[in-house]
Amino acid sequence: xxxxxxxxxxxxxxxxxxxxxxxxxxxxxxxxxxxxxxxxxxxxxxxxxxxxxxxxxxxxxxxxxxxxxxxxxxxxxxxxxxxxxxxxxxxxxxxxxxxxxxxxxxxxxxxxxxxxxxxxxxxxxxxxxxxxxxxxxxxxxxxxxxxxxxxxxxxxxxxxxxxxxxxxxxxxxxxxxxxxxxxxxxxxxxxxxxxxxxxxxxxxxxxxxxxxxxxxxxxxxxxxxxxxxxxxxxxxxxxxxxxxxxxxxxxxxxxxxxxxxxxxxxxxxxxxxxxxxxxxxxxxxxxxxxxxxxxxxxxxxxxxxxxxxxxxxxxxxxxxxxxxxxxxxxxxxxxxxxxxxxxxxxxxxxxxxxxxxxxxxxxx
Amino acid sequence: xxxxxxxxxxxxxxxxxxxxxxxxxxxxxxxxxxxxxxxxxxxxxxxxxxxxxxxxxxxxxxxxxxxxxxxxxxxxxxxxxxxxxxxxxxxxxxxxxxxxxxxxxxxxxxxxxxxxxxxxxxxxxxxxxxxxxxxxxxxxxxxxxxxxxxxxxxxxxxxxxxxxxxxxxxxxxxxxxxxxxxxxxxxxxxxxxxxxxxxxxxxxxxxxxxxxxxxxxxxxxxxxxxxxxxxxxxxxxxxxxxxxxxxxxxxxxxxxxxxxxxxxxxxxxxxxxxxxxxxxxxxxxxxxxxxxxxxxx
Numbered sequence: 153x154x155x156x157x158x159x160x161x162x163x164x165x166x167x168x169x170x171x172x173x174x175x176x177x178x179x180x181x182x183x184x185x186x187x188x189x190x191x192x193x194x195x196x197x198x199x200x201x202x203x204x205x206x207x208x209x210x211x212x213x214x215x216x217x218x219x220x221x222x223x224x225x226x227x228x229x230x231x232x233x234x235x236x237x238x239x240x241x242x243x244x245x246x247x248x249x250x251x252x253x254x255x256x257x258x259x260x261x262x263x264x265x266x267x268x269x270x271x272x273x274x275x276x277x278x279x280x281x282x283x284x285x286x287x288x289x290x291x292x293x294x295x296x297x298x299x300x301x302x303x304x305x306x307x308x309x310x311x312x313x314x315x316x317x318x319x320x321x322x323x324x325x326x327x328x329x330x331x332x333x334x335x336x337x338x339x340x341x342x343x344x345x346x347x348x349x350x351x352x353x354x355x356x357x358x359x360x361x362x363x364x365x366x367x368x369x370x371x372x373x374x375x376x377x378x379x380x381x382x383x384x385x386x387x388x389x390x391x392x393x394x395x396x397x398x399x400x401x402x403x404x405x406x407x408x409x410x411x412x413x414x415x416x417x418x419x420x421x422x423x424x425x426x427x428x429x430x431x432x433x434x435x436x437x438x439x440x441x442x443x444x445x446x447x448x449x450x451x452x453x454x455x456x457x458x459x460x461x462x463x464x465x466x467x468x469x470x471x472x473x474x475x476x477x478x479x480x481x482x483x484x485x486x487x488x489x490x491x492x493x494x495x496x497x498x499x500x501x502x503x504x505x506x507x508x509x510x511x512x513x514x515x516x
Numbered sequence: 517x518x519x520x521x522x523x524x525x526x527x528x529x530x531x532x533x534x535x536x537x538x539x540x541x542x543x544x545x546x547x548x549x550x551x552x553x554x555x556x557x558x559x560x561x562x563x564x565x566x567x568x569x570x571x572x573x574x575x576x577x578x579x580x581x582x583x584x585x586x587x588x589x590x591x592x593x594x595x596x597x598x599x600x601x602x603x604x605x606x607x608x609x610x611x612x613x614x615x616x617x618x619x620x621x622x623x624x625x626x627x628x629x630x631x632x633x634x635x636x637x638x639x640x641x642x643x644x645x646x647x648x649x650x651x652x653x654x655x656x657x658x659x660x661x662x663x664x665x666x667x668x669x670x671x672x673x674x675x676x677x678x679x680x681x682x683x684x685x686x687x688x689x690x691x692x693x694x695x696x697x698x699x700x701x702x703x704x705x706x707x708x709x710x711x712x713x714x715x716x717x718x719x720x721x722x723x724x725x726x727x728x729x730x731x732x733x734x735x736x737x738x739x740x741x742x743x744x745x746x747x748x749x750x751x752x753x754x755x756x757x758x759x760x761x762x763x764x765x766x767x768x769x770x771x772x773x774x775x776x777x778x779x780x781x782x783x784x785x786x787x788x789x790x791x792x793x794x795x796x797x798x799x800x801x802x803x804x805x806x807x808x809x810x811x812x813x
Contacts, residue, residue: 211706232712244703248725248811257721258711313711 153222153316153349155185155208160217162203162373177203179373181217185351185366190343192360192381193353195370196396201353204370205319208351210234221316237310237348241322243302245294251305252290255280258313280312283342300331304338311346318343320352324359336363357397361385369393386501391511394435394504400464400478406471407434407505414505417471421449422498424505424516432514433506440502441465441479443487447495451477456487463487467494543792549785557781569786578771579787582763585749588674589681589764590742597682598734601689606723608690609697619694626687634751637680641665666753673753673762681748685741689734696730697723728810736802743795746770765791 160181163174178200185191193201206212208219210231218227226234237258245254252274259273268276281287284304294302303323310318323339324332340363343350354360360367361381369376369384369392377389388394394402405416409427413420416434441449443465451467454476465479465487479496481487487494505514549555550569552562573579608618625633640650643664652662663669665676700723708718724731746766749757757763758771765787772784 209710211709231706231710234710236710238707238710240703240707242701242703244701244707246704246722246725248728257708257713261712261714261717309707309711 154187155317155349155351156218156220157181157183157185157204157208158218158220160204160207160219161215162200162207162212163215176373178207178214181375183368183375183378185349188347188349189365190340190363191349191351192364192367193351193370194355194357194360194367194396195376196355198372199370200373201355201370202321203373205238205321205351205353208317209236209238209319211238235313235316237313237315237318239303239306239310239318239320239323241325243294243306243326245302245305245309247294250291250293251281251286251297252277254294254305255290255308255312258309262313276312280308283311283345284308284338299327300335303327303335307339307342311342311348314346315348318346318348318350320350322353322355324354324356332359339363358399361397369396371396387513388504389513391433391435391506394506398437400438400480401474402435402437402504403477403479404473405434405436405469406473407432409505414503416449417469419448419450422500422503427505427514427516431508433508433511435504435506436498437502438464438478438480440499441481441496442499443481443485444495444497447497449496449498450493451479451496453487453489453492453494456489458483465494546785546788549782550789552782555782555785562782569782570790573783573786573790576783578758578763579765579768581758581761582765582768585674585677585762586743586745586764589678589745590739592678593681593685593742594735594738596678597685598689598731598738600682601686601693601734602731604686605690605693605697606719608694619690622690623687625684626691630684630747631751633684634680634748637676637752638666641676643668667760670761673760676752677749677762680752681742681745684748685738689738692730692734693727696727700726725811729812732802732806732810736799739798739802740795743791743798 160178161176162178163176166174181204193204195201203212207214210226210229210233214227218225220226221234246257249257256273256277259268259276262268277290278287281290284307286301286304286308289297289301294305297305303326307320307323320339324335327335336359339350339352352364364381366378367381367384368378371392377384377393379387384393385397388397391404395404408415408429408431409424410420410429412423412425412427414422414424414427414432414434451469454466454468457464457466460483462480462483463485465481467477467479469477500516503516505516506512507514551565551567553564553566553568555562604622608615608622611618641652642649643652643662643666648656648662649665651665656662663672665672704722704726705718708722713721744766745764749762749764749767753760753762756776757767763771769784769787769791772780772787
């Protein structure tokens with residue numbers, strides 16, 4: 153089922169006496185989610201990603217704009233008639249019901265033509281439980297399950313009625329690091345098996361990048377960029393997206409373009425033909441540095457962190473706004489730690505220029 | 517370890533002393549009195565030991581009347597007051613504007629004096645030479661005959677007593693239920709809504725189980741409170757409850773001790789022990805039933 157968002161806007165009335173004007177949680181969001189894809193809504197807290205999810209689920213009504221599931225306009229359809237499956241951040245499993253009753257709950261709500269017999273319900277419940285590998289736990293209460301198992305019950309409950317779309321609100325935030333890796337693979341597998349169009353919300357960029365077909369980066373209710381994870385990483389539309397994606401974070405410098413060269417401080421570090429002279433913000437991915445004794449870019453060496461597969465060179469520069477510059481280079485390189493400075497060449501594809509005022513990308 | 521144990525007992529001592537003196541000792545004492553025939557508290561004498569007191573009390577028409585009144589009162593007021601309180605609380609939980617105002621209004625009876633309220637009820641329901649009272653005005657308006665609710669037929673008096681009791685116990689129940697409802701996480705309702713659950717099913721399958729421990733607490737304390745009813749009846753019908761056929765078990769106990777027919781601590785003790793046994797039985801039944809229907813998180 154493809155999902156279309158048309159100029160979706162959600163305003164909340166301002167609260168308190170001092171505040172004037174509404175809070176705009178989602179601002180003019182237009183997007184077409186292709187059928188059967190896994191979409192990651194990504195952004196910092198308060199960026200409107202959860203509100204977008206609630207608008208999709210029908211729990212909240214948009215102030216303006218329209219939502220289509222396939223060809224159906226569902227904008228005014230209440231949550232119960234939309235046929236969505238929603239997995240809550242808290243899972244919201246009913247504590248007084250066991251796993252089987254929890255998963256079966258949505259099926260028991262079906263009315264009229266869709267009504268199922270008891271045997272059909274039990275069978276569908278078993279199937280959903282098998283899909284998320286919960287066989288053998290069906291008679292337990294949620295309180296007798298681990299966090300990861302509870303999560304899977306919540307997913308099974310959302311999937312059992314074969315929803316038109318599946319929505320996941322911060323699905324991994326309550327799990328520990330190991331379980332998180334495992335569960336995100338699980339979510340990917342379940343989504344592939346069922347082919348249900350899935351939207352999930354996260355503030356963890358690694359999570360979004362690793363399993364999504366498409367990611368939507370949001371900030372202050374405004375969509376910053378939509379694209380495949382690698383594409384968004386390689387071609388960030390603006391400084392915010394560049395800074396938000398990637399660990400360790402991208403290195404940001406005050407810079408200037410003069411006579412076709414990019415200057416960071418006094419050094420001309422990279423030739424940028426076709427860019428007019430201007431002040432700019434330069435951002436360099438950690439993997440964009442190549443160690444070279446005669447390199448054009450000089451930094452103060454702080455220390456070297458050995459990671460085994462590669463080396464992180466931690467260094468300083470007067471023009472950076474990061475606490476420290478982190479450059480990741482191959483482990484074969486030898487860094488002379490006795491020398492107070494270290495010199496690099498830059499890889500062109502890993503260097504981005506942004507407008508100093510607007511933060512918009514300047515093409516190199 | 518031994519040291520710690522002794523300290524623990526020391527800390528418990530004040531509470532144990534108080535409970536022992538004011539709860540356990542009187543209970544045991546009352547139990548003993550109830551078997552002592554014609555016990556006289558002034559001279560500390562009695563005629564003999566046996567079941568004579570129980571035999572007397574259980575054949576006393578005043579006690580049987582009180583027993584019947586109490587059971588009717590319990591059977592009507594506990595379900596009715598809990599049910600209405602639940603309806604009002606659910607209603608309060610689902611409205612936004614004026615909720616605080618309504619909560620205050622519903623709580624007012626709780627901080628109002630029982631006897632004062634009894635007086636108001638009497639004025640509303642009493643038929644005098646000058647007026648038939650507000651309740652009768654309404655009945656007349658609908659084309660009914662006037663009824664004297666205070667000095668009239670038994671069912672009318674019982675109706676007023678039940679009405680009054682329900683009215684008096686409801687505020688506390690509403691208060692407790694409202695906070696229980698507020699503690700149910702919104703996520704459960706949202707999850708149910710997304711899954712297309714009907715309002716009725718949300719109420720029976722989610723709200724009720726979630727607040728069942730609170731509901732159970734209210735039912736148990738409701739039963740116990742209703743079995744101990746006395747002051748409500750006095751407020752409405754005066755102190756001569758036997759004459760009004762409106763006595764309760766606790767009222768009977770009081771009359772046996774201090775009333776016109778007072779001075780019979782043995783009979784009073786026997787009646788009190790019977791009440792104790794009834795309350796204990798009902799509470800045990802409640803506990804057994806609750807095992808299946810109360811869900812502790």
